[in-house]
Amino acid sequence: xxxxxxxxxxxxxxxxxxxxxxxxxxxxxxxxxxxxxxxxxxxxxxxxxxxxxxxxxxxxxxxxxxxxxxxxxxxxxxxxxxxxxxxxxxxxxxxxxxxxxxxxxxxxxxxxxxxxxxxxxxxxxxxxxxxxxxxxxxxxxxxxxxxxxxxxxxxxxxxxxxxxxx
Amino acid sequence: xxxxxxxxxxxxxxxxxxxxxxxxxxxxxxxxxxxxxxxxxxxxxxxxxxxxxxxxxxxxxxxxxxxxxxxxxxxxxxxxxxxxxxxxxxxxxxxxxxxxxxxxxxxxxxxxxxxxxxxxxxxxxxxxxxxxxxxxxxxxxxxxxxxxxxxxxxxxxxxxxxxxxxxxxxxxxxxxxxxxxxxxxxxxxxxxxxxxxxxxxxxxxxxxxxxxxxxxxxxxxxxxxxxxxxxxxxxxxxxxxxxxxxxxxxxxxxxxxxxxxxxxxxxxxxxxxxxxxxxxxxxxxxxxxxxxxxxxxxxxxxxxxxxxxxxxxxxxxxxxxxxxxxxxxxxxxxxxxxxxxxxx
Numbered sequence: 001x002x003x004x005x006x007x008x009x010x011x012x013x014x015x016x017x018x019x020x021x022x023x024x025x026x027x028x029x030x031x032x033x034x035x036x037x038x039x040x041x042x043x044x045x046x047x048x049x050x051x052x053x054x055x056x057x058x059x060x061x062x063x064x065x066x067x068x069x070x071x072x073x074x075x076x077x078x079x080x081x082x083x084x085x086x087x088x089x090x091x092x093x094x095x096x097x098x099x100x101x102x103x104x105x106x107x108x109x110x111x112x113x114x115x116x117x118x119x120x121x122x123x124x125x126x127x128x129x130x131x132x133x134x135x136x137x138x139x140x141x142x143x144x145x146x147x148x149x150x151x152x153x154x155x156x157x158x159x160x161x162x163x164x165x166x
Numbered sequence: 167x168x169x170x171x172x173x174x175x176x177x178x179x180x181x182x183x184x185x186x187x188x189x190x191x192x193x194x195x196x197x198x199x200x201x202x203x204x205x206x207x208x209x210x211x212x213x214x215x216x217x218x219x220x221x222x223x224x225x226x227x228x229x230x231x232x233x234x235x236x237x238x239x240x241x242x243x244x245x246x247x248x249x250x251x252x253x254x255x256x257x258x259x260x261x262x263x264x265x266x267x268x269x270x271x272x273x274x275x276x277x278x279x280x281x282x283x284x285x286x287x288x289x290x291x292x293x294x295x296x297x298x299x300x301x302x303x304x305x306x307x308x309x310x311x312x313x314x315x316x317x318x319x320x321x322x323x324x325x326x327x328x329x330x331x332x333x334x335x336x337x338x339x340x341x342x343x344x345x346x347x348x349x350x351x352x353x354x355x356x357x358x359x360x361x362x363x364x365x366x367x368x369x370x371x372x373x374x375x376x377x378x379x380x381x382x383x384x385x386x387x388x389x390x391x392x393x394x395x396x397x398x399x400x401x402x403x404x405x406x407x408x409x410x411x412x413x414x415x416x417x418x419x420x421x422x423x424x425x426x427x428x429x430x431x432x433x434x435x436x437x438x439x440x441x442x443x444x445x446x447x448x449x450x451x452x453x454x455x456x457x458x459x460x461x462x463x464x465x466x467x468x469x470x471x472x473x474x475x476x477x478x479x480x481x482x483x484x485x486x487x488x489x490x491x492x493x494x495x496x497x498x499x500x501x502x503x504x505x506x507x508x509x510x
Contacts, residue, residue, distance in 0.1 A: 027311060031249075034304070054293040062300025063330065066307070070326050073311050073319060126289060127350055 006046060013039035026072050030065060037061045051127045185285055188265055196419035197227040199464055206468040234412035242313060242405050249312035254406065254413035257305025261417040264298045264424045267291035269353045271437045271452025283453065284353055291352035292340055295428060296333075299383055302421065303329040306385075306392065309414070310402035321401030324479065325392035328382055331486035332389075336379035338494035339372040342501040343432055356436030364435040368504070371497045373433045375490055380425040382486070385418060387471040391479055426463035427456070434459050 013036050020032035037060045044053035085093075134142050201216065201223065208215030216223035241250060271283035288294050303326050310322020346368055347355050359365060366373050382389040393401030400406075403414045430436060437452030447454075477485070 031308070050288065050290055051293070054290050054297050057297040058293065058300050062297060063333075066300075066303055066326055066330055069304075069307055069311075070323065073307070073323060 002046060006043070009039045009042040009046070013043075027069065030069050030072060033068075034061050034065050037065070048126075051130055180281055181285060184281070184283075185266075188270070188285065189262065192262065192265055192420055192423060193416075195423045195460075195464075196416055197231070199419040199422065200230065200415075201227050202464065203468050203471075206465065207472050210469070210472045231412070234409050237408040239408040239410070240405075242315070244314040245405065246312035246314065249308050250405075251410070253305050253309030253312060254410045254417075255305075256308065257302065258413045258417045258420075260298055260302050260305060261420040261424070264295050265427070267294050267352055268424070268427050268431060269356045269436060270456060271449055272357075274449035281449075283449070287351065287353050290350045292344065292350050292355070292432075295352075295424075296337060296340070299336075300329075300333055302383070305414075305417070306402050309406065313402075313405035315405050317398045317400070317404045318402050321392045321398050321404070324398075325385060325402060328385075328389065328391060328482060328486070331483060332379045332382040332490070335375055335486060335490035335494045336383065338491065338498060339369075339375040339379065340432070342369055342372045342494070342497050345498070345501050345505055352431055352436075356431050356438070359435040360438050362435070362440040364433065364438075366433040369433060369497070369501070371493065372501075373429075375494045375497065376429065376432070378485075378490060380429060381467065381470065382482075384421045384425055384467070386422065386467055388474045388476050389482060390476060391482060394476060422464060422467055423460065426460045426467065429463055430456060430459040 016032045016035040016039065020029045020036060023029050023032060037056065041053040041056045041061075044050075044056060204226070205215040205223075207213075216226040219225040219229045241247065266285040267288050269284040269287075274281040274283060306325040307322045310318040310320075310325070313319075343355070343365055344350060346365065347358055349355060349358075355365075385392050390401075392398075393403065395401070398404070403411055406414060437456045439455045442451060442455060
């Protein structure tokens with residue numbers, strides 16, 4: 001049962017991700033990306049990480065993608081107004097991305113095979129456990145991430161100010 | 167093995183019946199909210215309101231429904247056809263999904279068998295609701311964009327920026343409740359407020375912030391900038407007609423019903439009332455109490471709509487970003503201090 005759900009979600013996420021890359025209209029791309037996020041949230045639920053799944057939906061599908069869509073609708077980009085790249089550029093981009101893929105695959109192949117995580121405790125992804133782990137074992141990275149967000153917020157407010165006086 | 171299968175099948179059937187009943191009630195409440203809205207408006211403006219269809223005009227929602235179904239279903243030539251059709255459906259779907267985690271009562275006893283009055287007791291119930299609230303904007307945005315009309319697009323853009331702005335303050339005011347109750351499960355939040363131990367006594371500021379944000383999230387006046395007819399014709403649903411328009415209008419009433427249910431559960435004790443055991447009448451007392459509270463809040467929403475004039479757009483943004491968010495952060499700090507003081 002779980003395997004079939006996993007396969008369905010995996011196929012859906014791959015297909016929608018491909019459609020996102022290949023669709024001509026940027027608004028359609030964003031909508032396909034949202035579907036991809038849903039499929040990935042489904043995978044989180046399968047891994048007993050309900051909290052992560054919901055936060056994934058709220059943050060990515062609910063906030064970031066709304067902003068993306070917002071900007072795209074304002075700009076009204078389409079294939080007529082978009083500057084067309086020459087074939088030379090496309091070939092160069094394909095070579096660069098391909099070599100990155102090769103490097104990544106090579107690095108992953110050479111790495112140590114991690115043991116498959118055993119799902120001994122089905123409550124591992126629940127909020128209580130996640131919170132405890134975040135505030136004990138991973139408190140330093142957590143706080144650093146918080147400072148990073150704070151810096152980004154201050155930067156956004158500064159950039160958003162009309163007449164910047166430094 | 168077969169025993170487990172039997173048990174799960176029984177549970178599945180029980181849940182399916184509960185979902186169907188809940189769905190019917192949601193649609194019924196939404197339909198009669200349209201009637202209620204007109205009657206409340208009439209009362210406030212010293213008129214009679216609908217009184218032709220049936221006694222006291224009670225069949226008016228039915229007549230409206232027939233009208234929506236039989237009108238011409240028009241699609242603009244320049245519209246993005248599939249998204250144009252998909253958008254009202256998506257809006258309706260998201261609106262109907264949120265009722266799954268609300269605890270409508272403690273337990274019913276039907277044929278001597280206890281039945282939980284909650285479709286799914288997720289331990290992240292309140293986040294589930296936040297998630298679907300944040301998805302609600304897609305129906306509006308896609309509809310407004312796919313109509314290929316300037317007014318629709320304006321409405322969609324206004325709706326999305328308004329929803330993003332007010333979601334933040336809403337989330338922050340919910341965090342204060344979560345800090346106090348120590349749980350994300352709506353079932354536990356409701357159970358903790360037995361008798362008159364309601365959260366409103368501890369979170370008055372949080373409640374006001376939540377109420378304002380709920381009004382804004384439901385696109386209700388004074389925050390109905392997205393469909394403000396004096397500036398934008400009909401806002402994001404300018405190009406919609408027939409049942410597609412009906413879906414948009416109907417889903418808005420469903421959203422209002424669900425927000426009132428969430429307000430009642432988070433701040434006003436849910437199914438609890440002093441001196442009333444939610445287990446009375448075989449468990450039906452809980453839902454009756456909760457629905458009384460919900461209907462009261464629906465009335466408050468309508469009362470606000472017909473009393474307060476619409477905001478200007480910059481006022482709306484100022485209120486969201488410069489008043490509500492700092493206030494909700496203050497509320498969070500105060501709650502944190504309170505929890506530290508009284509629980510140690």
